[in-house]
Amino acid sequence: xxxxxxxxxxxxxxxxxxxxxxxxxxxxxxxxxxxxxxxxxxxxxxxxxxxxxxxxxxxxxxxxxxxxxxxxxxxxxxxxxxxxxxxxxxxxxxxxxxxxxxxxxxxxxxxxxxxxxxxxxxxxxxxxxxxxxxxxxxxxxxxxxxxxxxxxxxxxxxxxxxxxxxxxxxxxxxxxxxxxxxxxxxxxxxxxxxxxxxxxxxxxxxxxxxxxxxxxxxxxxxxxxxxxxxxxxxxxxxxxxxxxxxxxxxxxxxxxxxxxxxxxxxxxxxxxxxxxxxxxxxxxxxxxxxxxxxxxxxxxxxxxxxxxxxxxxxxxxxxxxxxxxxxxxxxxxxxxxxxxxxxxxxxxxxxxxxxxxxxxxxxxxxxxxxxxxxxxxxxxxxxxxxxxxxxxxxx
Numbered sequence: 001x002x003x004x005x006x007x008x009x010x011x012x013x014x015x016x017x018x019x020x021x022x023x024x025x026x027x028x029x030x031x032x033x034x035x036x037x038x039x040x041x042x043x044x045x046x047x048x049x050x051x052x053x054x055x056x057x058x059x060x061x062x063x064x065x066x067x068x069x070x071x072x073x074x075x076x077x078x079x080x081x082x083x084x085x086x087x088x089x090x091x092x093x094x095x096x097x098x099x100x101x102x103x104x105x106x107x108x109x110x111x112x113x114x115x116x117x118x119x120x121x122x123x124x125x126x127x128x129x130x131x132x133x134x135x136x137x138x139x140x141x142x143x144x145x146x147x148x149x150x151x152x153x154x155x156x157x158x159x160x161x162x163x164x165x166x167x168x169x170x171x172x173x174x175x176x177x178x179x180x181x182x183x184x185x186x187x188x189x190x191x192x193x194x195x196x197x198x199x200x201x202x203x204x205x206x207x208x209x210x211x212x213x214x215x216x217x218x219x220x221x222x223x224x225x226x227x228x229x230x231x232x233x234x235x236x237x238x239x240x241x242x243x244x245x246x247x248x249x250x251x252x253x254x255x256x257x258x259x260x261x262x263x264x265x266x267x268x269x270x271x272x273x274x275x276x277x278x279x280x281x282x283x284x285x286x287x288x289x290x291x292x293x294x295x296x297x298x299x300x301x302x303x304x305x306x307x308x309x310x311x312x313x314x315x316x317x318x319x320x321x322x323x324x325x326x327x328x329x330x331x332x333x334x335x336x337x338x339x340x341x342x343x344x345x346x347x348x349x350x351x352x353x354x355x356x357x358x359x360x361x362x363x364x365x366x367x368x369x370x371x372x373x374x375x376x377x378x379x380x381x382x383x384x385x386x387x388x389x390x391x392x393x394x395x
Contacts, residue, residue, distance in 0.1 A: 002187035003161065005141075007154050007194055013206040016199075017052060020191045024053040027189050031130040033057045034123060034185070036116070037086055039067070039079040040219050042135030042192055045203045047083065049191045050133060052207075058127055059083055062119050064112075065092035066099070066223035066237065068277075069245050082213055091119055096234070103231045105290065105299070105395035112222045121183055133189045138196050139351045149194055158182050196350040198271055215263040217248060217275050218351065226393040229281035229289055236280060236339060239376050243278040243341050246370045251276035251345055254363050270347035273357040277344055278371075279394045284328070284340040284381070290395060291325035292388040298325065304381065306330040311358050311384075318356075318385040326385035331368045337378030341371050344383045346392055354387035 004027045009019040028050070035050055037043045037059040050057040067075035076088055095115045102108055120132065141149055145165050152164070192200055197218060204214045220226040224240050251273060252262035266272040281287050288299040303324040305314075318327035328342060343364065345357035364382060371377050383390070 001158050001182045001185065002155055003158065004155050004187050004189045005149070005152060005193035006191050007149060007152065009194060011199060013202045016195075016203065017049065017206060020049045021053040024050060024055055024189065024191055027187065028053070028055045028131055028133075031056065031186070032128065033131045033133050033189070034120065034127065034129040035059045036120065036132070036134040037061050037079065037083065038135065038219075039075045039082075039216075040135065041197070041200050041204055041213065041216055042137050044082070044135070044209070044213060045192050045195075045200050045207075046133055046135045046190075048204070048207045048209075057133070058123070058129065059086045060120075060123055061086050061088050062116060063088055063090045063092060064095045064115055064223065066096075066225055066232075068219065068224060068248070069241050071249050072245065078212075082209075087123070089119055089123060091115060099225060099232050100234065101231045102225075103229075108222050108225045108232075108395060112225070117183070124183060124185055130186050131189050132183055132185050132187075133191070135192060136190045137192050137200060138194055141193055143352070155187075197274070198265070198349065201271075211261055215261055217263075217273070217277070220393050222395075226395050227277060227279040229279060229284065229287045229394045236282075239339055239374070240278070240280045242374060243280060243339075243371055243377070247278040247343055247345075247367055248276050250363070250367050250370065251357075251359070254359075266347060268347070268349075268355070270349050270355065272347040273345045274348040274351070274354065275344070275346055275392060276357070279342040279344060279383075280339045281342075281394075282339060282378075284342065284379070289325045290391040290393065292391055297391070300325040302326045302328050304328045304330050309361055311356075314384045315356050315386065319389065321385070321389055326383060326390035328381035329384045330379070331364065331382055332372055332380035334372070334378050337372075338376045340379045340381065341377055342381050342383050342394070343367060343371075344392070346387070348387075348392070351392060352387075354392050356384055356386055 006023045009016050035047050035057050047059050063076050099111050255262045264272050291298045346354040348354040
């Protein structure tokens with residue numbers, strides 16, 4: 001199996017789209033393409049480019065049950081509203097029992113990789129697809145291969161890619177659920193592989209997509225399993241969906257009211273906020289979570305602090321931590337409830353580094369009050385740690 005990636009195209013949206021059309025027609029003309037459509041901006045841009053290039057494409061949304069809800073609406077309904085022609089493949093009954101009870105981060109990623117690959121392979125066979133396309137973007141590739149995308153060729157075999165990755169293992173940060181998998185197709189095709197998130201958003205604006213999609217927050221491949229620290233259960237999954245929606249929608253509302261859109265480009269060139277979400281667990285201070293030291297992924301417990309809220313001092317302190325994965329500022333302590341909630345809001349250009357969003361304290365307090373209105377909420381923290389030394393996600 002080969003992998004085709006559009007390498008080093010022009011960045012201006014109109015010129016990029018023309019280059020992408022040429023690339024897609026070169027590799028996919030007269031072919032039938034399976035397009036993994038997750039509801040996020042990367043896969044949406046990929047699908048729109050395939051349509052623009054008049055490629056015979058089947059868009060497929062895999063519903064594994066761990067997608068977020070947005071303002072009370074399941075992701076599968078959001079994507080059907082944007083792309084009514086999408087094929088929804090429901091694998092909840094088969095997939096969820098496999099991940100329930102699993103807490104190891106890399107095992108979670110592997111379970112997702114297996115679930116995606118099995119489902120994709122099944123649909124590819126049923127629909128007789130020749131190629132597979134997905135929304136893999138620049139940070140995905142460079143964190144997985146440990147090299148710059150310029151070190152890759154437009155067309156590579158899986159064997160060549162594994163060899164390249166093994167030679168640069170020190171640069172590896174995390175495995176991606178959509179890389180290193182061989183499918184029964186002639187090739188995969190990745191038109192947005194060289195783009196960062198801001199550049200993908202510009203492509204969606206070029207296609208005149210609604211703001212609700214253009215400014216949709218980035219979402220991890222392993223979905224909410226990356227935001228449930230420890231074992232995933234049916235109970236903590238329901239809780240995570242509720243609190244996640246509260247954090248994301250409340251932050252979106254604040255930015256929309258202040259700036260007219262839920263995301264801005266700040267004076268550092270970052271998307272602000274790049275992500276705003278809730279992570280959950282029981283007894284978070286006893287749980288090992290991910291961090292980064294010298295570019296390598298690590299697992300340590302977090303440190304909780306409380307006292308005066310001084311954003312700049314707190315961020316500076318957390319950026320210097322050693323022996324802990326991250327710093328959590330305690331907002332609310334309770335001896336009742338079940339789940340600890342971690343509020344995470346970060347700014348970033350491309351997800352490889354991230355700063356903490358300087359949310360107004362009254363907004364943080366508003367989120368806090370909404371969260372502890374949910375009976376199962378126990379302690380509430382604000383994650384005040386940039387990337388590095390923390391990762392954006394928790395597993």
